[in-house]
Amino acid sequence: MSKQYKIAALAGDGIGPEVMREAVKVLRAVEKKHGLSLEITEAPVGWAGIDAAGKALPDATLELCRRSDAVLFGSVGLPDRDPTIPKEERPERAALLRLRKEFGLFANLRPVVLSKALAHACPLQPERQGDGIDILVVRELTGGMYFGRPKTIEDLEGGGKRAIDSMVYTTAEIERIAHVGFRAARLRRKKLTSIDKANVLENGVLWRDVVTRVGKEYPDVQLEHMFVDNGAMQLVLKPTQFDVMLCENMFGDILSDEAAALAGSLGMLPSASLGQTTGEKTFGVYEPAGGTAPDIAGKNLANPIAQIASAGLMLQYSFGETAAATAVQDAIAKTIAAGLRTGDIFSSQDAKARKVGTSEMGDAIAAAIGA
Numbered sequence: 001m002s003k004q005y006k007i008a009a010l011a012g013d014g015i016g017p018e019v020m021r022e023a024v025k026v027l028r029a030v031e032k033k034h035g036l037s038l039e040i041t042e043a044p045v046g047w048a049g050i051d052a053a054g055k056a057l058p059d060a061t062l063e064l065c066r067r068s069d070a071v072l073f074g075s076v077g078l079p080d081r082d083p084t085i086p087k088e089e090r091p092e093r094a095a096l097l098r099l100r101k102e103f104g105l106f107a108n109l110r111p112v113v114l115s116k117a118l119a120h121a122c123p124l125q126p127e128r129q130g131d132g133i134d135i136l137v138v139r140e141l142t143g144g145m146y147f148g149r150p151k152t153i154e155d156l157e158g159g160g161k162r163a164i165d166s167m168v169y170t171t172a173e174i175e176r177i178a179h180v181g182f183r184a185a186r187l188r189r190k191k192l193t194s195i196d197k198a199n200v201l202e203n204g205v206l207w208r209d210v211v212t213r214v215g216k217e218y219p220d221v222q223l224e225h226m227f228v229d230n231g232a233m234q235l236v237l238k239p240t241q242f243d244v245m246l247c248e249n250m251f252g253d254i255l256s257d258e259a260a261a262l263a264g265s266l267g268m269l270p271s272a273s274l275g276q277t278t279g280e281k282t283f284g285v286y287e288p289a290g291g292t293a294p295d296i297a298g299k300n301l302a303n304p305i306a307q308i309a310s311a312g313l314m315l316q317y318s319f320g321e322t323a324a325a326t327a328v329q330d331a332i333a334k335t336i337a338a339g340l341r342t343g344d345i346f347s348s349q350d351a352k353a354r355k356v357g358t359s360e361m362g363d364a365i366a367a368a369i370g371a
């Protein structure tokens with residue numbers, strides 16, 4: 001019997017529905033080729049949710065997510081409509097942040113892949129790109145400076161104010177994200193660079209201690225520690241040295257964007273947000289790093305690769321279907337190597353490049369899976 005997985009497909013707004021269509025196309029090709037049974041159920045979210053049911057995350061959509069093994073998410077929010085409703089009801093906060101909270105998503109994974117064929121899209125000189133860049137940033141998502149208490153701005157006697165943010169991490173929080181990082185490294189090139197600021201921050205000292213201890217459970221993974229300032233510099237000097245970069249929340253926020261810039265386009269960047277693993281199962285929300293791109297929505301111009309690669313991450317991290325996940329990655333690489341380019345990654349300097357629309361790119365990747 002084929003393995004069965006339930007997927008909630010929440011396309012959202014702007015380019016969401018267009019790129020989701022292509023991801024579903026690719027999943028159907030994977031399903032056939034790899035003998036899986038994927039129950040994919042679509043539901044509205046974001047402005048689509050507000051228009052359909054009065055809420056950015058309608059109750060029925062949330063219920064569907066609870067019944068599903070994973071959520072494949074598009075993007076939500078429309079800059080011309082968002083300011084017309086209160087902040088807490090706006091799609092990004094009311095849908096995305098709500099989902100993160102609801103499902104305890106504490107780990108954010110952002111792979112950054114730059115193949116040689118797209119060297120022109122990368123801001124670094126070709127000699128710094130080696131044979132291509134392939135980094136996975138694993139970021140802790142629920143702790144550290146963004147959530148620590150006290151967090152306040154207080155008045156000072158005699159005038160002026162004082163702002164306080166608190167960086168707080170417990171051993172358990174560091175342990176669980178470290179395990180995510182080491183497990184991910186095992187699926188890749190087996191190297192993990194742990195980022196901290198142990199020379200200045202107590203948090204860094206604890207982070208380094210705990211990661212080192214957890215690392216003993218993964219003797220096959222090479223562990224190194226790097227200060228965050230050096231990490232930021234090394235990312236642009238020699239990005240090819242990195243495999244997995246393990247970061248606390250704020251450092252990961254900054255370094256994942258820096259790493260993302262290396263891929264050349266938001267349209268190439270998938271992401272995964274994972275919750276606790278129970279038994280064999282890890283619930284996750286998988287989505288492109290970019291937004292709803294209203295400037296190109298509805299025109300068959302969007303690059304569907306970020307959404308398709310997000311579906312690939314889902315196959316890997318929620319379903320453990322490594323062969324199927326690798327097939328998605330390979331199909332993307334093959335299609336790029338064959339010269340197909342959406343506008344965001346097209347260069348007229350590249351004689352081999354052929355500009356295609358969203359659906360043609362999806363067709364080609366789906367066909368490469370079946371081949």
Ligand code: NAD
Nearest residue numbers: 075076077078079266267290291292293295296302303344
């Ligand atoms: P954006 O990521 O939507 O767009 C930035 C630029 O990148 C645009 O020029 C866009 O055309 C381009 N781009 C993004 N994805 C692309 C793709 N797949 N293919 C080709 N080009 C692509 O960011 P923005 O314009 O700042 O935000 C637009 C809306 O999206 C806002 O309402 C914002 O709140 C929302 N947003 C949502 C999410 C999310 O749902 N996770 C994330 C970021 C922004």
